[in-house]
Amino acid sequence: MEQKQTKISKRRMWSVYVFVERNIQIGRSMERQKRLTMPRVERHIPGVLQTAVQEYLYLNVVKMYKKNRILYIQIGVGKKKEMHMHDMKSVVGIQVREYDRSGRVQ
16 A cells, blocks of 8 residues: 655745834834734833834745735645734835745746
């Protein structure tokens, strides 16, 4: 008896860099906003504001789309699916590289 082997999917995948600009204060950490869809009132904390660019790297991206000024990035399918969201107002740049399942860059 031979063991069955599943066929490898030919669906293309991407690696995506997302560059996000944040206004931070000196001495505070750069954390992303948890609820992008809900409006949030900015707290006034005394201190000097600086702009900094934070970069996120997503590997094995299957789907990426924009809806209601929010960038959605889907990694994987099925139970292990992950969805990441970024507000388009703060996104400075996106860098995309496409490759197939074998790992060859197109």
